[in-house]
Amino acid sequence: MRQSVNMVGVSNGDGTPLSPARPARARWLLKNGKARVVSVLPFVIQLTYEVQAPVVVAADLVIDDGETYGMALVEHRPDHDRVVVGLEGRTRGREISDNLKKRKSLRSGHRSRRNKKHGRKGEPRIHYRKGTDYPQSIRSDVEAKLNVVRDVLRYFPVTRIIIEPVKIDLVRQKRPRVKGRQYQEGPASGIEADNKHQKKRLAVLKRDGYRCLYCGDPVMEETACIHHFKARKSGGTNRYDVIGTLCARCHTSVVTENLSMVFDPGRFPDTRAAGRLMHGRYLFEAGLRALGLPVEVRYGYETKARRERMGLPKSHVNDAAALGSRDGYPLRLSPLTWRVEHRKRHPNRKLFSPNAGVVHYRTEADAQPGVDHARMKVDDHDQETSRKNRSYRRHVRNRYYKQLRQLGQFNDNLLPGRKGLNEPYAVNEAVYIGSDGHPVAFKNHRIWREQEKPLLPRWKLFEKGDIVRTKEGILSKVVSLMSNGLAKILFCSYQDGRKCQFTQRNPKDLTIVQKGKSRSWLPVKSRSSPQ
16 A cells, blocks of 8 residues: 555536646646646646546545544546545534524523513513424534535546445443343333432432442432533533432532542543434435435445555544445555635624623723712612612713713714624724735725725735745634734644744735635645554
């Protein structure tokens, strides 16, 4: 087994993908004007003429599904198999799910405080959209992976798609000794209780034999403590296998951090990702079949046997490459793999944070001399007093706002209800190089359009998510734009000898390689070859 050269994608004059070419051949085509560059990352060229009846080598796109997925485009040559493209990526479904839960709790708390404030007994439950069988987080994961598959189909010829879906026994992962009817019964089967919380408590006590898991002392049903091995605020859940029985003394020692209980992730595997993947498996397969190519489903036992037989280390790209190779043919690995990064659609949106400008103005107003700080506080437990002091708080703030207006230092766009953006405190959206050679940062395109100068072309603007190259030739990604016009960049590959993998650079010292997209292909050194 050996590594092959990094291949360049080639498209015909009409846009249909052809078999990839070697870099030397691509350079000759570009130099003689027979091709043009259509993509830099990955590097793909398109011919300026159309090849009639082209001969395309058969290639399989193999997908190792998972929260961190892997893909490999395996080309079947007459005497060997070759990995043309290998890539890995991680979807944002878990992050989206966590954000939705956070938003739900924030809105629930807001409704509760509003009802308490206005004396309401309650409101009807919110009815969510009907007709959707999958939540937004799972649909986002599926669509993100389908978009990567479409990118591969746009640049490289594919004759078949092979997918290895996630299929594990979630019940056995949580309860290794389960069998037979125990799958349907559950750990709390046969326990009588007044409510579900008491039933779970009794089931945990019965499982642990009414003894403390740390000191082994017997406990009573009334005095026993059910402890979360991993706190819920740190991502823990109410699963039976991550909660256990402790006596009151040991539980107090754990809470006060006088006693340490180490959480072993290997003993309590996180099955959330596997459950979400199996939930959206058939939606993903239906999306693949809608692309018009034959789809073949294989499973992990075959992948593991092939990878071990070839002597490849464990990785998502290696699993996909091993599954797509043929028996009896040598496999050549690509020296370059790609890391696909999925970005937020609205990266500057602050969904869960308040308006920073309003908070700043109110804080400054409350700190003015002569203000009764006791009357400025809002007490949720004393609604009557808070309601009486509401007019005083409004008077103090309006008086401070009037002083700022007289000095010309007040921004009316910061007031609640205004559609104007928070200009002094918003995140910079772009940076350009002025006529004097100095970088200039602006907040949003609306402010830029209101100025006398026209909006620059987008390829001249440095924006968040752009892929740039430094003077040293290091490929980097713009992660934020500072108020002084400097760009904060993150190196795409690890740089030895540096304390931090990010730095601030002047935009005039950077060259834009590719504008920011919803998904970026970043090259990384391949570690696929056996040691």
